[in-house]
Amino acid sequence: MSALRAVADQSHQQKAEWLDRIHKGDCVSTLEKLPEKSVDVIFADPPYNLQLNGDLHRPDQSKVDAVDDEWDQFDSFAAYDAFTRAWLLAARRVLKPNGTIWVIGSYHNIFRVGASMQDLGFWILNDVVWRKTNPMPNFRGRRFQNAHETMIWASRDQASKGYTFNYDALKAANDDVQMRSDWLFPICTGAERLKDENGDKIHPTQKPEALLARIMMASTKPGDVVLDPFFGSGTTGAVAKRLGRHFVGIEREQAYIDAANERIAAVKPLDRADLAVLPGKRAEPRVAFVNLIDNGIMKAGTTLYDAKKRWAAKVRADGTLAIGELAGSIHRVGAQVQGLEACNGWTFWHYERNGGLTQIDELRRIVRLGMERAGA
Amino acid sequence: MSALRAVADQSHQQKAEWLDRIHKGDCVSTLEKLPEKSVDVIFADPPYNLQLNGDLHRPDQSKVDAVDDEWDQFDSFAAYDAFTRAWLLAARRVLKPNGTIWVIGSYHNIFRVGASMQDLGFWILNDVVWRKTNPMPNFRGRRFQNAHETMIWASRDQASKGYTFNYDALKAANDDVQMRSDWLFPICTGAERLKDENGDKIHPTQKPEALLARIMMASTKPGDVVLDPFFGSGTTGAVAKRLGRHFVGIEREQAYIDAANERIAAVKPLDRADLAVLPGKRAEPRVAFVNLIDNGIMKAGTTLYDAKKRWAAKVRADGTLAIGELAGSIHRVGAQVQGLEACNGWTFWHYERNGGLTQIDELRRIVRLGMERAGA
DNA sequence: TGTTAGATTGAATCGACGT
DNA sequence: AACGTCGATTCAATCTAAC
Numbered sequence: 001m002s003a004l005r006a007v008a009d010q011s012h013q014q015k016a017e018w019l020d021r022i023h024k025g026d027c028v029s030t031l032e033k034l035p036e037k038s039v040d041v042i043f044a045d046p047p048y049n050l051q052l053n054g055d056l057h058r059p060d061q062s063k064v065d066a067v068d069d070e071w072d073q074f075d076s077f078a079a080y081d082a083f084t085r086a087w088l089l090a091a092r093r094v095l096k097p098n099g100t101i102w103v104i105g106s107y108h109n110i111f112r113v114g115a116s117m118q119d120l121g122f123w124i125l126n127d128v129v130w131r132k133t134n135p136m137p138n139f140r141g142r143r144f145q146n147a148h149e150t151m152i153w154a155s156r157d158q159a160s161k162g163y164t165f166n167y168d169a170l171k172a173a174n175d176d177v178q179m180r181s182d183w184l185f186p187i188c189t190g191a192e193r194l195k196d197e198n199g200d201k202i203h204p205t206q207k208p209e210a211l212l213a214r215i216m217m218a219s220t221k222p223g224d225v226v227l228d229p230f231f232g233s234g235t236t237g238a239v240a241k242r243l244g245r246h247f248v249g250i251e252r253e254q255a256y257i258d259a260a261n262e263r264i265a266a267v268k269p270l271d272r273a274d275l276a277v278l279p280g281k282r283a284e285p286r287v288a289f290v291n292l293i294d295n296g297i298m299k300a301g302t303t304l305y306d307a308k309k310r311w312a313a314k315v316r317a318d319g320t321l322a323i324g325e326l327a328g329s330i331h332r333v334g335a336q337v338q339g340l341e342a343c344n345g346w347t348f349w350h351y352e353r354n355g356g357l358t359q360i361d362e363l364r365r366i367v368r369l370g371m372e373r374a375g376a
Numbered sequence: 377m378s379a380l381r382a383v384a385d386q387s388h389q390q391k392a393e394w395l396d397r398i399h400k401g402d403c404v405s406t407l408e409k410l411p412e413k414s415v416d417v418i419f420a421d422p423p424y425n426l427q428l429n430g431d432l433h434r435p436d437q438s439k440v441d442a443v444d445d446e447w448d449q450f451d452s453f454a455a456y457d458a459f460t461r462a463w464l465l466a467a468r469r470v471l472k473p474n475g476t477i478w479v480i481g482s483y484h485n486i487f488r489v490g491a492s493m494q495d496l497g498f499w500i501l502n503d504v505v506w507r508k509t510n511p512m513p514n515f516r517g518r519r520f521q522n523a524h525e526t527m528i529w530a531s532r533d534q535a536s537k538g539y540t541f542n543y544d545a546l547k548a549a550n551d552d553v554q555m556r557s558d559w560l561f562p563i564c565t566g567a568e569r570l571k572d573e574n575g576d577k578i579h580p581t582q583k584p585e586a587l588l589a590r591i592m593m594a595s596t597k598p599g600d601v602v603l604d605p606f607f608g609s610g611t612t613g614a615v616a617k618r619l620g621r622h623f624v625g626i627e628r629e630q631a632y633i634d635a636a637n638e639r640i641a642a643v644k645p646l647d648r649a650d651l652a653v654l655p656g657k658r659a660e661p662r663v664a665f666v667n668l669i670d671n672g673i674m675k676a677g678t679t680l681y682d683a684k685k686r687w688a689a690k691v692r693a694d695g696t697l698a699i700g701e702l703a704g705s706i707h708r709v710g711a712q713v714q715g716l717e718a719c720n721g722w723t724f725w726h727y728e729r730n731g732g733l734t735q736i737d738e739l740r741r742i743v744r745l746g747m748e749r750a751g752a
Numbered sequence: 753t754g755t756t757a758g759a760t761t762g763a764a765t766c767g768a769c770g771t
Numbered sequence: 772a773a774c775g776t777c778g779a780t781t782c783a784a785t786c787t788a789a790c
Binding site for chain 3: 047048049050051052053056058060062064065066067072105106107108132134135136137138139140141142143146149187188189193201204205
C-alpha cells in the first residue's frame, strides 16, 4: 500500500483515541498503557542530567539562567541509568517492529543513553550531530565552545530492515548529494520560542522545529505515528501536525501541557502536495586562518608581509602571527603594527610567490572551495 | 617556569629511556610497566570492531567470538566493556593528575567508551566532532552518510582544574572567536597516507595529522609527553615530533611499528620559535594595586572614576579605595558601587590625564614592564 | 517612521592562589 | 582542606530604546 493510500484510509476510519493528544503522567507508566507495536517513530529528549555546581556569570557579570529544574536532578550515574533503561524498555514495547527511535542528548548523558540502547538490543543506524549556528559561548575560556548536540537514530533491533528512510527525498533536498550525519540549525529563539506573559521562556530546552522537521522528513511517511515521551513544549506535536503525521505526547507538568496544546492548536497542516520535499539550509563557510595550516596550504615558519613590505611576520604552529615579542591573530597583529583599532588580516598580509606578493585571502578562497563540499 | 624554559631544561637533562619510542606489546600490560603520573596527554584510538573480525581480545587475551544473535551480542558488548575499562584504568595510572585524555570513536563504540570513562571517574570536558570533508558515501542508501567521528576530551577527575588548554592561542588562530566543538578536516589520503610496496594502505584507519595537530596545539605545551596506547601507523608520534612534544607509543603489530618508525624518522621538527604558544592574560604576573603606590606611579589621595564618571573614589595610602564610609580593594569597591558580586577594578577604575580618563590598567602595564626588565 | 546603538539571552558539568 | 580575595571571561540573534 502506498503512503498516500495509507493516509486516505486512515482519514476514513475511526482514529484511535490515544492519537494526536498529550497524555499527562509519568513517562514509563503512561507508555505501559499504550498499545504495543503501535508507533512508527519515537523522538525522545530525556533529561540530560547536567551536574552544575555554583552559579555561572557572563563577562558582563549577568547570571546565566541554568537548567536547574527538579526533573533534571539524579543522585548518581546508576540512578540515571536505571531511569534510562526503564523508559527505553517501555518505549521499545510500543514501537512497531520496523519502527525507529531518535534520542537527543549532550556529552553529559548521551554516552550512557547510547550504551543502554545497545544493551537493550536497539540497533544504531546513525549518530547525527546537530551543529548550532548560535550556541552559547564558553564564558570562562576553559573549554571548547559546546556547539553541538548528538542524536542517536536506531531501529528496534538488528533484524529490523524495513524501517522508513526517505533517502531520495533527502538527497534531492540536499542539492543532489547524500544527506550527511552533521546538520546545521539555529537554536530555538525569536517568535518560535514560547514565552509566558512576562516574556520568560516557558520551557528551558525547547527544540527548533526545523530539527524535528528534518527528522520526520527522513524517517516517517505521511500518516505515521510519532511518539514523544518527554513532550515538553510540544515541538514534536507541532511539526507532526504541520507535516501530516500523527503524534502522541507524554508529559508530567500541566504548565507544559497547556502551552503545547495551545501551540499545536494554532498549527495549520501543510497541503498534502507540499509534503514532498523540504530544502536544507546552507551556510556560508567560514574559514579561519588556522584552516590554512590544517590543510597544509600554509606552513608554520612562513614569513608574511604587508603589500609594501614594511613589516614581516612569522606564522607560528598555533595559527598565530608573531613579530618579535608581538603576537596574536593575523588581524590583531596587522592592527598593532599600523597603530589601528582593527585590521582585516586576510587582505593586509601577503606571502611570497613567483617573486611577487600575493594576498593570503587568495588561499582562503582555495580552502573555502574545499569546505563547501562539506556544507560547512 | 615558562614553557620555553621547560623545553630548554628538558633538553639538557637525561631524557627518560621510555620516551620517544614505540613499545611493542599488549596495551594494558605495557601501560603497567610505565611510571605512574608521567604523561601529560593521552590520545587513544581504540579498536571498535565489535564482531566484524577477530582482532578484538578480552583482557586475558582470549578472542571474542564473532556472533550475531542477541545474547551473544550482549556478550560481546560486555567483553568490549571489560577491554575498555582495563585499558582506561591502566591509562589513568600513567596520566598526571592534571593530564587529559582524548578518545576517538564512532557510534559503534563511542557510547560504551564514554560511559566507561564516566564510571571510572574521568571528567568529560568536551565531546568534539570531527566532520569529514570527504567521507565515504553510504552505498546502500539506507542510512545517512556517516560523515563524522566523535572524540571525548576528559580530565583525570572532576577536581583536576589545572589541565592545559591554550584558549587564547586557539581563539587567535580561529579569527578571534573561540574554537568550537565541531572541527572540519579531510580524511587521510594522498601523500600523507602510508602505503606498502603494492600501493595498499598499511593501516585501515590512519588519522590525519591535522587532527592530531589541533589536539596537541589545544591541550599540550612544548616538551609535554603525549601517550598513544593504540599507536598504529604513528600519526601521534609524527605530529608530536614535529610540534616539539615527546611521544610514547604502544603497539602490538610489528608491521605497524616498522612503518611508524620509518615515518617518524623522516619528520623534521619545527623551530622552537615557531612553536611558541600565545599566552593569555592569565599567564601575566600578578600585580597588587599597592605596588603602584610603592613605585610612586600612583599617589595616595588621587581620585579615581569609572568610565562615565558616575562614581568617584579616593586612593588611600594602604592601597585601598574609599567612597565615604565604603572602603576596600579596587575590585570590592567597584563591585559594591555597581551592586554586583564581582568586578575587575583594573579595567573599571580610571584616572584623569590630559583632561580625559585613562584605565588604571595602563599603569599596571608599566609596572609589569619594569618587572620584566628587572628579570623578576 | 526608519536606523542604530545598546541590552538581553541560550541544556553550562566553565578559577587561581595565598593563608 | 577550607576560605577569602584577586580578577579573567562571550557569539550570534533577537529585542528594546534612543535618535
